[in-house]
Every structure is written in C-alpha cells, then in structure tokens.
C-alpha cells in the first residue's frame with residue numbers, strides 16, 4: 001500500500017492530522033494499536049452501555065480554531081455543562097477552588113483555630129531559603145493547611161514527596177491566592193480582585209460531547225474514512241525505515257493476528273511515545289539515542305468504573321480525595337458530565353481514579369482485587385454503599401503523563417537532534433509523541449500545523465512552539481487565540 005502520509009496513533013493529534021489531510025484530498029493511512037477504540041487517552045470506554053471517560057475530559061480551549069473545529073465535528077451533540085468539583089477531607093466536602101469562609105467553617109472551630117495559629121507561626125518563622133513545594137505552601141498558608149489541602153492529593157497524583165517538588169510550581173500555580181485577604185473577604189470585607197472574578201466566571205462551565213470525549217473522536221474517524229482515509233485498528237508499526245534513494249518511508253504494519261502489511265509513505269506523523277518510535281526506527285543502535293530514550297519516564301493511571309443502584313450521592317463532576325487513609329486520588333461522577341453517560345437513570349456510575357506507575361503494586365493488582373479495593377474505599381469515604389454496587393470494570397492507561405524531570409528536555413533534544421536528518425519528513429505530534437504535557441487542544445494544534453506543513457510542502461509551522469495550555473480551565477477566555485505555558489511540577493535538582 002502507498003499513501004502520502006502514514007500516521008501512527010489514532011488519538012486526538014493523529015485524528016486531527018488525518019482529518020485535515022483527507023479534507024484537503026490527501027491520501028492517509030492511520031495505524032492504531034487499540035483493536036476497538038480511537039481517541040487514545042481521550043477515548044470513552046463503553047462497558048455494557050456505561051461510558052467511562054479516562055480522566056474526565058473538559059473541552060475548553062483558548063484557541064478559536066480548536067473551538068470551531070469541535071463545533072464542526074459535533075454540531076448539536078456538543079453540550080455546555082456546568083462544572084462543579086469539591087475536595088473530600090475528614091468526611092466533609094470543601095468548595096474548590098477553596099473559599100476561606102467555607103473551609104474554616106467546615107474544619108470546625110478547633111481545627112480552624114489550629115490553622116490560623118499555624119499560619120501565624122509560619123509568618124513569624126518562615127523558611128528562609130525556599131526550594132520545595134512544601135516550604136513554599138507552608139510559608140504562605142501554614143503547615144496545617146498544607147497538610148489538609150495540599151500534601152496528600154499532590155503526592156497521590158505526582159508520586160513525589162512534596163519536599164522533592166520544586167517551589168516554582170507552587171509559586172506559579174497558587175499565585176494570587178493570599179490567605180489573609182481570603183479570610184478578610186470571607187467576612188464580607190475588602191474587595192475581590194478583578195482576576196478572581198474572571199476565574200470565577202470562566203471555570204463554571206465547559207463543553208462536553210453528549211456521549212463523552214470518545215464520541216468526538218469516533219465521529220472524526222468516520223469522517224476521515226468518508227473522506228477516503230484508511231484506519232488500521234489493532235495494528236502497530238513494527239519497523240520503519242527510509243529508502244536512501246527515494247527518501248520514501250517503508251513501514252511494516254503488524255495487526256493483532258500477526259499479519260504484516262508493507263506500507264510506503266512520503267511522510268510519517270508519529271504520535272506514539274518517542275521511545276517507542278526510536279525502537280521502530282531501530283535508532284536504539286545509537287548509544288546516545290538509546291540512553292536518552294531509556295531516560296524518558298511516564299506516570300500511569302487506572303480507573304475503576306463502579307455501577308451502583310440508586311441515585312448518586314453527590315452532583316459534582318468529580319471530587320478530589322485528600323484523605324490519606326485511601327489510595328484513590330479522584331472520583332468521577334459520570335452522570336454529571338452528561339446524563340447520557342449512564343444508560344439506566346436508576347443507577348449511578350463512579351470512576352475511581354488511581355495514579356500509579358506501570359509495574360507497581362497498584363498497576364499489577366488483579367482486576368478483582370482492584371475492584372474490591374475501590375468498593376471498600378468508596379464505602380469508607382461514605383460516598384456509596386458497597387452493597388449497592390452491582391457491577392464494575394477496570395481500565396488501565398499506560399503513559400498517561402509524560403514526566404518532566406531534570407533530564408527529559410535533554411533527552412528529547414538528544415533524540416530529535418540524533419534523528420534530525422530523518423525528521424525532515426518524520427513529523428512528531430501530540431502529547432507523548434512530543435513528550436509534552438498537553439491537553440487535547442494542544443495535541444490537536446500540533447496536528448493542524450503538521451497537516452498545514454504537509455499540504456503546503458513546507459516547514460513553515462514549528463509545532464514545538466505551540467505552548468501548552470496554561471492554568472487551562474482555571475482562567476483565560478475560551479477562543480481567545482492564545483495557548484500558554486502549562487504548569488507541571490518538577491523534581492528539585
């Protein structure tokens with residue numbers, strides 16, 4: 001088979017590239033490892049009609065082009081949904097974003113007094129040389145509030161001790177939040193800053209496909225096929241090499257039954273993890289590239305869908321679990337994302353999210369044991385009665401987060417520079433494809449620009465300059481044509 005462009009991976013980045021290319025009449029073949037689902041991390045898993053979103057995907061972009069793209073694909077099926085999320089701590093649900101009045105009243109007078117005293121102590125005896133996330137938060141909020149609202153969840157998600165996370169992240173992420181002012185304002189004194197008003201209005205809603213994010217990507221796949229593109233499911237590229245004379249790519253695509261197909265292409269777009277691409281290229285013969293490839297790390301994730309009889313116990317889209325006695329990090333309530341995610345209105349469906357590393361105890365646990373743990377934990381938290389749980393299913397998501405550590409940038413540069421000659425018509429796109437911590441809109445933007453380059457036969461658009469979407473849903477304006485730097489914690493050097 002010969003195509004102009006071979007695309008590895010049918011996630012948002014690959015599908016966007018294929019859609020744009022086929023719309024312009026270009027020939028495309030896509031290779032997707034999953035036998036059934038397109039959408040990658042943004043797929044929606046259908047379990048007996050119950051739809052699980054792998055992480056809860058809000059559709060919100062500061063890029064007008066991306067917002068218009070979503071409307072083009074989904075039309076009326078794109079809902080505008082209210083956003084609500086709270087923090088669970090000590091059997092209580094606290095407003096998120098945190099409001100001082102709500103937090104202090106729910107903590108109760110004794111704990112509230114302890115928090116205020118601990119805050120006062122931190123003002124008197126602050127850390128002088130602040131290098132860690134922990135030190136920064138303790139200086140600004142006091143140790144007790146750090147322990148209640150920052151430590152547990154941060155450590156669950158990132159798998160790092162707060163003492164090992166650089167203070168920069170806290171300084172950028174929690175900027176503008178001043179406890180003293182917040183307390184004053186909670187008593188109706190003082191004026192909220194204009195910036196706070198903007199945040200309040202913009203985080204209150206987001207767009208969402210009626211049947212979950214996968215509906216967007218399944219529709220996109222159907223349109224690609226209707227526009228003449230080929231989608232090869234349950235397949236991976238086992239080897240890929242470039243013909244010295246013609247410069248054409250020759251890929252061996254192997255399907256789930258071991259059947260091999262030779263595909264030649266003028267361009268390859270890879271959204272597979274960079275270290276997997278290195279293997280496909282056989283570039284791990286080069287010691288420096290092999291070492292860099294090995295050095296790229298990921299954080300993994302699994303979600304356990306629990307189906308319960310009766311009405312859900314909370315209306316929020318999701319709840320952050322700050323309780324250190326359970327391992328679950330976040331709980332999704334899929335019906336609040338869209339009522340049609342749950343086929344039987346007399347049931348509810350929760351997504352118990354566990355952040356882990358492939359190969360650790362959680363990841364390796366048998367599904368039955370994971371379900372037993374999830375049932376026990378949701379019961380312990382008092383958010384559902386384990387006896388009401390009628391069914392459950394586990395979904396694993398390897399490489400959910402590309403890890404930003406001290407060496408990741410050097411590693412990515414070593415690989416891209418080592419393969420620079422080939423990368424002239426080998427295009428890297430997407431999240432793991434570029435080892436960039438980005439959301440769907442950013443992954444899509446790299447696909448849109450790559451398609452523009454291929455169609456025009458130039459390298460006019462540099463996908464590496466598309467920055468990640470900053471504070472994301474916590475601020476900024478939808479469709480404002482501005483995608484900014486995304487904030488990710490880094491380990492202290």
Ligand SMILES: Cc1cc2nc3c(=O)[nH]c(=O)nc-3n(C[C@H](O)[C@H](O)[C@H](O)COP(=O)(O)OP(=O)(O)OC[C@H]3O[C@@H](n4cnc5c(N)ncnc54)[C@H](O)[C@@H]3O)c2cc1C
Pocket residue numbers: 008009010011012013014031032033034038039040041042054055056057058059060235236237271272273276301400401429430431432433438439440441443
């Ligand atoms: C917990 C969590 C919450 C998130 N929340 C949001 C949110 O609220 N809003 C938002 O916009 N984004 C969110 N994201 C980010 C979003 O999921 C990603 O940005 C997006 O899916 C990246 O798209 P991609 O195409 O680059 O990669 P992926 O989604 O990873 O897709 C890559 C595809 O390539 C396939 N593939 C990989 N290697 C190979 C290979 N060797 N051969 C064949 N196929 C291969 C995979 O199977 C997959 O289908 C969230 C992510 C996580 C983990």
